[in-house]
């Protein structure tokens with residue numbers, strides 16, 4: 351993560367920021383105690399080296415927030431961190447394209463600022479689509495979003511937006527007006543929700559005051575949230591953050607549910623979920639598919655000889671090589687020392703050859719352990735899908751794996 355710039359003359363505040371930031375090694379920052387020092391740092395390092403600036407409003411050589419104008423002119427996302435409770439000053443600052451205005455009240459204020467910095471870092475990867483037929487309205491919303499570093503896209507009506515969403519599934523947030531030609535915001539939401547659920551794309555509906563029934567209608571038909579125009583920068587920002595954080599929590603939960611805790615690759619649950627879908631697709635499109643079940647030979651001996659942690663390292667290294675070779679397929683650790691790959695698009699000969707190559711790669715690979723090094727071998731069973739269920743295919747591959755083990759291990763057995 352890029353570093354951030356703190357412009358602050360109070361040693362106590364600097365000490366608190368340093369203390370809190372120390373708990374998170376990904377946070378790096380420079381400190382300037384005055385406007386002059388800030389200018390020197392910015393000249394020396396270049397404004398592009400800073401993700402954001404955290405600025406105190408009252409500095410000896412800049413008593414009226416002059417540093418804020420300077421960092422904004424350099425297009426650095428700027429967070430005001432001040433001891434000033436003055437409402438007028440706050441309103442004046444919020445008229446500028448700053449990220450946020452935070453009052454130094456307690457340690458939570460500082461934690462909030464550091465959370466904002468993490469947010470800015472993540473926002474750089476979040477695509478936001480703003481849909482409004484009025485160029486002026488789009489410009490206003492974009493100006494509010496820009497300081498938060500989102501990747502911004504625009505559409506003039508619902509149909510344009512729908513086309514963009516269909517073309518680019520990585521769009522995470524859609525902010526749409528209601529009244530638009532060609533396709534209004536309401537129909538846009540209904541159309542999107544036929545394909546994309548609330549956890550994959552956040553939709554925030556907008557409309558002018560006076561259309562009170564619209565908010566409930568928007569939300570009932572699939573929008574995550576709703577705002578009446580005109581809204582403040584802070585209001586929009588809070589709604590977006592609230593929805594994005596909810597989406598990220600869900601993504602973390604989904605990832606945990608589908609991830610193997612030792613190797614970090616997908617687990618059996620994921621394999622069955624995705625594997626069933628993929629098998630169904632290949633059957634309807636008449637595409638050949640094979641399943642390979644792989645077992646590390648005599649894995650128990652590794653645990654016994656080098657210890658359980660070394661056993662874990664062997665599993666991780668095997669998983670890493672599996673990921674390297676079978677990246678374009680669905681693969682997972684099934685449990686113990688067993689891994690599985692669904693080889694979609696490959697006939698039995700190609701699948702067998704690929705698995706044989708993988709067996710050789712493993713055989714020749716030296717695995718470095720904390721307490722030495724070792725080599726391993728694998729056995730594998732490969733089965734071709736003949737309109738089977740995933741369970742049937744798995745059973746056949748398992749029979750072949752058993753044959754490979756019984757025939758002396760370090761070999762690939764293929765179903766006739």
Ligand SMILES: Nc1nc2c(ncn2[C@@H]2O[C@H](COP(=O)(O)OP(=O)(O)OP(=O)(O)O)[C@@H](O)[C@H]2O)c(=O)[nH]1
Pocket residue numbers: 612645646647648649650651653657658659660661662665685686687688755759
């Ligand atoms: N280190 C480590 N060991 C594990 C883990 N999960 C299961 N094991 C151990 O893996 C061993 C099971 O290995 P098997 O696949 O039966 O291997 P094996 O019987 O030694 O070898 P083959 O007969 O060739 O299949 C058991 O000793 C388990 O305790 C894990 O997450 N980490």
